[in-house]
Amino acid sequence: MPSADLTRSVWQVEADDFPSDGTIEDQATFLLRYAILAPSSHNSQPWSFRVTGNAISITADESRWLDAADPDKRELYISVGCAVENCCIAAEHFGFDPQVEYHDPESADLAVTLMLGERDLKDPRPAELFDALTTRVTSHEVFEDRPLAxxxxxxxxxxxxxxxxxxxxxxxxxxxxxxxxxxxxxxxxxxxDPEYRKELGHWIGLGALGSSWLAARIGQTVITHLxxxxxxxxxxxxxxxxxxxxxxxxxxxxxxxxxxxxxxxxxxxxxxxxxxxxxxxxxxxxxxxxxxxxxxxxxxxxxxxxxxxxxxxxHTDEETNHTPRWPLETFLSEA
Ligand SMILES: Cc1cc2nc3c(=O)[nH]c(=O)nc-3n(C[C@H](O)[C@H](O)[C@H](O)COP(=O)(O)O)c2cc1C
Structure with missing residues (x-):
């Protein structure tokens, strides 16, 4: 697990900071600031990124795999897919045409490569999704008694x-x-299942689910032992x-x-x-x-x-706070 602290400051990413005059690698790396805001199971953030020219390789990080909760790795890959989608939405916003290439399902290091092409969008995503990247939260509330239109x-x-x-x-x-x-x-x-409880307690104890340090420790103890x-x-x-x-x-x-x-x-x-x-x-x-x-x-x-x-x-009127993330550098590997 990384030594850097979890932080909520990652949610303050500003579109105006996009390095328009930077290299394609600088621009691709900027897009990843949106990728890490994606939801993931237990907020485990099980992704790893490598930028090479206009190609972004996005891999599942098995050291963050929830092997007790997710023995099939289904949630691991869904979480990676969420990060890929955030990256695609940001890429379209900043003028790229992102193409997703899926690697061989049999390969041990299953990854997706996102190629940032020239803008030639045949079926663009709704533009309003971009603003939601920094505001979206998971709700845990009881919903109002109101139909979904x-x-x-x-x-x-x-x-x-x-x-x-x-x-x-x-x-x-x-x-x-x-x-x-x-x-x-x-x-x-x-x-x-004690292994399930231990694993959940571990992520709560790290503060990944957003509790303060003390509450996180108490939460970990309760989940693990009761x-x-x-x-x-x-x-x-x-x-x-x-x-x-x-x-x-x-x-x-x-x-x-x-x-x-x-x-x-x-x-x-x-x-x-x-x-x-x-x-x-x-x-x-x-x-x-x-x-x-x-x-x-x-x-x-x-x-x-x-x-x-x-x-x-x-529907709910209850406000939900953002959960924290590890800083982007935690997930970048060298080209
Ligand atoms: C594949 C997947 C499975 C998830 N399963 C649950 C779940 O069972 N219960 C839950 O409360 N949240 C679940 N979540 C939501 C995560 O807990 C949440 O995304 C994470 O804590 C980060 O918080 P955020 O979405 O508000 O940014 C899941 C998310 C993903 C992507």
Missing amino acids: ADTQERLSSVVREAGVTLHLVGDPDTRDAIGELQADADRRQMN DIGDREAAKNSKLIQSAPVVAVLTTAADDPPAQVRTGLAFERVGLLASTEGVAVHPMSQTLERSETRERLRRLLPDGAGRPQHLFRLG
Whole structure:
């Protein structure tokens, strides 16, 4: 783990500081200041970057892999995909045409290379996503009893354009409540696993989830040593029940490139939701074990594909603070 401290100052990135007269490497490195603001599981920030000319290589950092919570590395690659998407949005804003190249799924060092081409955008991302890069947060609140407007749901669906990735918006109360029960079951299983609790406690103890130092230490002790499965189950199923819509991203393939693509799609939906005043909250426990993941698949329409990522969508007036990040230098490797 890096020696540099977690900081919230990274959120103060100013577009005016873009080095217009700098080298292409300076410009590419600037884009990465937006990449590190991406969401990630347990805020583990499991990415690594290398800039070579106009190519940005983005790799999963396995030293930050949550091997207890995420044995399949699904969340690892989704998190990397979120960082890739942030980088693409920033690249388009500053006048590039970013092309994503996926490396061979069999290769040990799965990475994405982002080529910064001349501007020739055939299907640009919505321009308003750029401002959301520095304002987006994950909400953990109980949502208001208010529906998610049909036109908002359409707009959120329309930005998913990755091949083989589908967004399902579940608004039917019976299916949503069944997902809530599944969530409760998954929470009990995870919190019953000492390795899961130890791992979560580790990231809380680092302060990655945003608590002050003392609160983080107390949080780590509680999570690591007490079985709080029933409490988590009750809290989280209530959170699901409060959501007018539970979203699930599914894919046709079930491999790292499909999971990276899921990350791109999720982050784009999440940023657009943020511009529309819609709160977003990923809830991963159901997907973290094959049995509950399979039960979730059976709640989706026939032929829906493999569930990769689940998140609540809804409304809340509660303010949420940004979580901290490690400074960009932590993630840069030499060309
Ligand atoms: C793949 C993935 C899985 C996540 N799973 C959960 C989850 O199960 N529960 C939760 O509260 N947040 C979850 N999150 C949200 C992260 O905790 C959050 O992104 C991180 O703490 C950083 O905070 P921020 O999104 O507000 O910047 C997940 C995010 C990603 C990308």
